[in-house]
Amino acid sequence: MRDRIAVFIVFALNGLAVGSWATRTPALTTQVHASPGVFGLALLGASVGLLGAASVSGRIVERAGARTSVAVSTGLAAVSLVLIGFAPAVPLLAGALFVMGVSIGMLDVAMNVAAVAVERRSGRPLLPVFHAGFSFGALAGSLAAGLAAGHGWSPARHLTVAAVVTVVVLLSVIRAVPGIRPRHTTGPVLTTGRRAPARRPVLWLLAAVALCSAIAEGAAGDWSALLMTAERGAGPGAAALAFAGFQLVMTLVRLAGPWVQRRFGPTRCLAGGAALAAAGLLATATIPVAAAGYAGFALAGAGLAASFPLALSLAGDAGKRADGTGGEREIGFVTAIAYTGFLGGPPLIGGIAQAAGYGVAFLFVALIAALILPAALAARRSRRREEARQAVG
Secondary structure, three states, X not given: XXXXXXXXXXXXXXXXXXXXXXXXXHHHHHHOOOOHHHHHHHHHHHHHHHHHHHHHHHHHHHHHOHHHHHHHHHHHHHHHHHHHHHOOOHHHHHHHHHHHHHHHHHHXXXXXXXXXXXXXXXXXXXXXXXXXXXXXXXXXXXXXXXHHHHOOOXXXXXXXXXXXXXXXXXXXXXXXXXXXXXOOOOOOEOXXXXXXXXXXXXXXXXHHHHHHHHHHHHHHHHHHHHHHHHHOOOOHHHHHHHHHHHHHHHHHHHHOHHHHHHHHOHHHHHHHHHHHHHHHHHHHHHOOOXXXXXXXXXXXXXXXXXXXXXXXHHHHHHOEEOOOOEOHHHHHHHHHHHHHHHHHHHHHHHHHHHHHOHHHHHHHHHHHHHOHHHHHHHHHHHHHHHHHHHHHO
């Protein structure tokens, strides 16, 4: 039980770090004297760091172990919060955000590896619950940032306090985080040998699931309020409730994830979730009524809740060794590809919205969400073929 609580808290710390700095962007823009366009370029530092770290973190976690990797990456995230808070100019802010991206990219892989280890020990599908921890942490970070801004705290003061809290909480739980690493790094894998992740179709298909989920989640966060104000007649305050509803429903469904997954299995959860998300986004895009938009985003949150965590859980299972360890490289591979959705999704959807409107853009997002269904079914078939070949061999 202690390891479950510790990993849940680590996920929450990740969300806390992201929620703390992301909601202080108005103050940071003023602090570095940047126009919106220049500030947007600075934000690319975080995306580049995130994608670069995720692409190599699987091997790092495999060698260092999950506990060490969680400790180092969370500590680095705390340092980057301070650097962001004190950055006086755009180049220094971009560098600080790059450090933040690197730390979060490594932490995402390490904490998911630790979460898969807890799943294996308990025999229960717990990854959606851990991802709900991230949502709770992001919500707490956002609320704290709002309070700090409301009381006139500078980003430096606020983010330094957030960094200290992160380190103190980390030190209190790190010993309970699984420190799992392979006992025999060259030993046999349970079903698949030591093939490189890029040579395994099942991992490309699981990466497609995670990628589509990342694009759809990012679209809800980046564009839902704009759709509601520009084409559904909602005011700015009411428009923000669209993403709030999306995030709240997603978090609640993730908490119910273990029960749903035990009852229906991972592939049915992915397929059913994809259909639900696509239907919700389709309603949001095509029914020109604000109420339909709110309901559609809530349905999309429910449908997408399991996609990302289940893709990572199945990737970890595909890399499991005979000694019960493994999956680090596989999780890192899927995560790295998924992060390209966070990097490339916003400009792609923004371009469609610019050319044809937000409704058409969300029709495209609905199609992306629907693609999770065939990808999940194909991943299951590919995995079964791997197991059949291994049994014959």
